[in-house]
Amino acid sequence: VLVVAKRIGPRLEWNLLLTVDDGEAAMKPVAGCKTLAVNLGWRSFGIDDGGLRVGYAVGSDGYREDVRVPPAFIAGMEHVRGLGETRAKMFEQAKRTLKDWIESDAVPLPVWLEDEVKWVGHWRSPKKLVRLLGMWKGGRFEGDESRRFPGDVEIFETLQRWKKQDVHLWRWESGERERLLRMRKDVYRVIAAKWAVNYGLVIVTDMDLRVFAQKEAPEDRDGKGRDVRVSQRHAAPSELRAAIKNGCSTRGTRFEEVKAVVSKEG
Numbered sequence: 001v002l003v004v005a006k007r008i009g010p011r012l013e014w015n016l017l018l019t020v021d022d023g024e025a026a027m028k029p030v031a032g033c034k035t036l037a038v039n040l041g042w043r044s045f046g047i048d049d050g051g052l053r054v055g056y057a058v059g060s061d062g063y064r065e066d067v068r069v070p071p072a073f074i075a076g077m078e079h080v081r082g083l084g085e086t087r088a089k090m091f092e093q094a095k096r097t098l099k100d101w102i103e104s105d106a107v108p109l110p111v112w113l114e115d116e117v118k119w120v121g122h123w124r125s126p127k128k129l130v131r132l133l134g135m136w137k138g139g140r141f142e143g144d145e146s147r148r149f150p151g152d153v154e155i156f157e158t159l160q161r162w163k164k165q166d167v168h169l170w171r172w173e174s175g176e177r178e179r180l181l182r183m184r185k186d187v188y189r190v191i192a193a194k195w196a197v198n199y200g201l202v203i204v205t206d207m208d209l210r211v212f213a214q215k216e217a218p219e220d221r222d223g224k225g226r227d228v229r230v231s232q233r234h235a236a237p238s239e240l241r242a243a244i245k246n247g248c249s250t251r252g253t254r255f256e257e258v259k260a261v262v263s264k265e266g
Contacts, residue, residue: 009174010167033200035060038244040205042235054235059199069234070187076180077234083173087166091126094162098129101155110141126166133159188240192247202248204241206257 002017036059043053051074055067099120102109109117116132123129133156142151195202248255 008178009170011171011174034198035201035203036063036195036199037203038195038205040237040241042231042237044231052231052235054237054240057195065191067188067191067240069184073180073184074234076176080173080177080180083169083176087126087169087173090162090166090169091129094129094159095120095123097158098155107141107151110139112139129159130163133163184236185239185243188243189247192240192243193251195244196247196251196253199253201254201256202244203256203258204244206259 002019004015004017006013006015036057038055038057040055044051051071052069053066054069057063057065057067098117101107102117102120113136116135136152136156140152140156142153245255247253
C-alpha cells in the first residue's frame with residue numbers, strides 16, 4: 001500500500017496505490033510464439049500526415065503498426081503552452097506596474113518593502129511576487145487624511161487582482177496538462193496490453209533517446225532545436241517503453257531490450 005501526494009499546479013492530489021503480489025506470472029511458452037519488435041523514436045509528419053510518430057512495431061507474423069501521439073494531445077498541449085505564455089505576460093506587466101509605482105516616489109516606502117523590491121525587475125518567478133504580497137498583507141501602510149500620501153491601497157489591490165487571475169490560469173494550465181498526460185499514458189497502456197496479449201516475446205530498442213534532443217546550438221536560428229525538444233516531450237518514447245515493459249510483466253510475456261544500431265549517415 002502506497003499513498004502518493006502529487007502537486008498539480010497550486011493543488012495537491014492524493015492517490016492510494018494497492019499492489020497485490022500473487023506470485024510470479026507464468027511465462028508463455030517460447031517455442032512457436034510470435035515475436036514483436038518495436039523501434040522507439042519520434043518523427044513528425046505534420047498534421048495532415050498523421051502528426052507525431054513515437055514508435056514503429058513489426059511482428060514475425062507480418063503485423064505492422066505505427067504508434068502515433070493522439071492529435072488531440074498535441075493540440076491540447078499547444079493550448080497549455082498558450083496559457084503559460086499568458087501567465088508570463090501578466091507577470092511581467094505586474095512587475096512593471098510595481099516598479100513604476102516604486103520609482104514614482106508618490107509614497108514613502110517602509111524600509112522592509114524597499115529591501116524586498118530592490119531587484120523586482122529581475123524576478124523570474126511569480127512565487128516571489130506572491131511571497132511579497134503575503135508579507136505586505138501584514139505590513140500595510142495607510143495614507144494621511146490630506147491624501148498627500150495615498151498609501152498602498154491602489155497598488156496592493158492591483159497586485160491582488162493579478163494574483164487571483166494568475167492562480168486561476170495556473171489551475172487551468174496545470175489541470176489541462178495533467179489530463180492530457182493521463183490521456184497519452186492510457187493510449188500507450190492500451191497499445192502495450194494488446195501487444196503483450198498477442199505476442200510471446202516483445203523486443204524493444206534500448207536507445208539513449210537524449211542524444212536526439214540536444215540543446216539548440218548558437219548557430220541554430222531557425223528554431224529547429226526547440227522543435228526537436230518539443231516533439232520529444234510530446235512523444236515521450238520512454239513512457240511507451242515503460243508501458244510495454246509493464247504490460248509484458250503482468251501478462252507473462254517475455255520482454256527484451258536490444259541495443260539499437262545507429263548508422264553514421266543517420
